[in-house]
Amino acid sequence: MFLTMSHLVNNVLHADQMPVVDYPLEQKTMPKGYRGKHRLTQRDDGSVKCVACMMCATVCPALCIHIEAEQHENPAIEKYPKVFEIDLLRCVYCGYCVEACPCDAIRMDSGVYTIFASKREDFVIHKEQLLQMSPQYPEDARPKQGMPPLTES
Ligand code: SF4
Ligand code: SF4
16 A cells, blocks of 8 residues: 555656656657568569468467468469458557568558447458558668579469
């Protein structure tokens, strides 16, 4: 009780030193590397880099990634995601999808941490939205991993 009262009195007398922010008027600056909203990366020609291997959907503990694969016209690529959706209401921001991706096609470096919508279905982000997201720190773009460069056959 003494501890509680001492914190209460201290906070009232020194409101400016309280470890809270006046959200949403004031927002914290998140540390570099903090996981934000997902984005899908693109090849140099603007096409989606994802090859619909389902690794991210398989590893996702919240089962919130939905992918529908389609045959790619380029046999060297084989598949691409006709549908790629993430239900942000179920996502726990663990980052497993990013770690599991063999071709650096999904990242959580958008720097977008606030999500809001008025309907549940609007929290499901689609491929087109994921492709429109940009990296928060473009200069930190990680080198391409895993797959060798694709060549036209
Ligand atoms: S961050 Fe975790 S919970 Fe969210 S989509 Fe990726 S694997 Fe699933
Ligand atoms: S793991 Fe990567 S390449 Fe595979 S489906 Fe997910 S985003 Fe696409």
